[in-house]
Amino acid sequence: MTSTPPRVALIEDDEDLRVSTTQLLALAGFAVDAYPAAAPALAAITPDFAGVVVTDVRLPLLSGTELFHLLRTRDPTLPVILITGHGDVAMAVDSLKAGAWDFLTKPFDPDVLVAAVTRAATARALELENRKLRAAALAEADDGLIGQSPAIERLRAMIPTLADADIDLLIEGETGTGKALLARRIHAAGKRRRHRLLGVACAAYPDALLDGDLFARVGSGSVVAASRGTLLLDDLDQASRALQARLTALVEARALVTPGARDTIPIDLRVIATAAEEGARGEDAIAPALLYRIAAVRLRIPPLRERREDIVPLFAHFVGESAARLGQPLPAMSGAAQHHLATHDWPGNVRELAHFAERFVLGLDAAVAAPDDRPQSLPARLDAFERAAIIAAMGAANGEVGAAIEQLGIPRKTFYYRVKRLGIALGPLKRAG
Template structure:
């Protein structure tokens, strides 16, 4: 998610430039102010994540010429012209050519804010649609490395991605903890695929559904494709280990300790070269003895945590784009355009089912079903409500990513401290719990 859309303000009158910058900043926008067209044009490229507000009368290059150059770079970039009464005819011509809006001096601050807000909302939808189209084109391309499947830009995901090559060949057992649907098994598979063991089998074991009656004849048999023997020199993935029966855990403890297949009643053990990666619910969400201590201590040489989606909200849109592209390719259909309702749902929903729930949402979206049917709102939210929800989610996500540190969150959001506290107060955000959660 984008934490604060930008406004490029081009105004040669210093007093008006300063006052307009303050107005837009207090409304939550990040403002890049320029006294002339040349430095602004050097900075504003295609896919600029925001809106351009420019005076028509500028030194050396007029606002309409600025608009024409920007339209050539990105036809959908919203440009709002500020005109004097003598420039209205020129502004109307620019409006017919594709300019977003124009205001005459002296303009009402609320009118400017309304115009910028409308333009910003349209820009958000356009950029999200570009991401969807780009993801659709990229889906199916071979991955450059095994970490590419871990999608997101949040600090937590970037840290996990950076750890994959380190852990891939470390040849130590791992425990990956997290809520259901966060992608724990995906991370395990990426670690396996990035290391030397990738040439050998990854044997997945659904611990919570494995019947004790099949332990000797299947999982711990001396031969067979479903046996741990088949994963020798590879990896065994123990999915949902905290749901494994006591009998299964006892056998796994013996396996991990001896690195050999020990069969009751059989004297000779079968040595096995394998790595164990286990997944489980977070400690606070499982019983204290859900994993037998003897087993836990042996497999938890390194413990990783997959954060829930609500703690990395900046990853929601890129993940959604990825799943939409996958779904469109699967059904051999087009990638739908992003809608305001879908965008609102992405920005405000808590995603208790995490990445798995988001993937299902993307599938419904591609199929043209009521993708937001699981929301509790009976009426579509108004534009101010959608913007407030977006800003609230961005601030909360930034606080989570910053570990509860206000200064770090402000730096991450890219807004002045005064603006941050103004938005927190207006949106009714309680900072206390967010600080404690860090």
């Protein structure tokens, strides 16, 4: 299987020189697109042009240096090699300072031109490959499923298919594996994304609010408000029997049935539920009548200990995310952190790994202690993390409390409560800003 030859866009108004240079570059293994003027070349060279531009400086209407500056506004990394006469050297040097790849003076040595184009083409190939990797990383992060393990790749590949399939789903896995995140990604990738995703924290939902909130005939918290969207039942295995009974009636009828009301309200809902794995949640934790109705498709997110190849990519993602959010520089990897990543079982899974990355960014030594070190208690470590996060947010916000609260993403009352509990003196932090 042969690889695609690197491309060269050659702009030269002298026909004889254009033909001979095209032949020279073609013999050197390049695919050449030759143009007699800058305008048609400008129209053909896209920001993702997989090659090098070689242009004469003196061209009719639009000069080679003007072409270079126009191309630079599209893609500052596109290599442009200028061919100049002796009188244009100063102009070429200015372009070189502005980012041109190289310039050659006429008459140029053919071997020098081929060598310059070869170096530029290699650099261009590396740049485009890095773009692909960055785009893939961003897409992976957008999917919320970072990693290269076979299990994660299978789940990632299933998202487009499941997104537009109007069937209910049950996502199973240990705590912290990202079950709700996967559910939200499936919703966001499908046709129902134009409508609401209503999340219900089943474990904490009080029975007293069933009729007045979740199953009310009106209201932003009612299932009626999510019609044509998705109902996310988080931790369904921890829902009360009363809640499960009402959900069973809803799922079966696809309508809101209100006690005492004569009519029902039809609701177009897709249901996605999350739960602990079957063996861990206990028999009949989900009422069979409800389970059979929502588990048309069952997905399992494996714990981190079963996909250890995903730990380092996830950690790198969380470190970058935390450093940006907390206004901290990216720290160098320590031996203790490497040991922890390699040997810890991660019972809290992705959530625990994200918290570890935050502590690592904040330089809390206890969080990356070597095995022989005596660790702090969990409450002490949590307090240390919260204290460092608040102080870092105040610093990043230049002492502005409102901006720090917004960066931390917590309510104002919660912020002041934690400041008081942790004994943080806000005065010096405000003055420092």
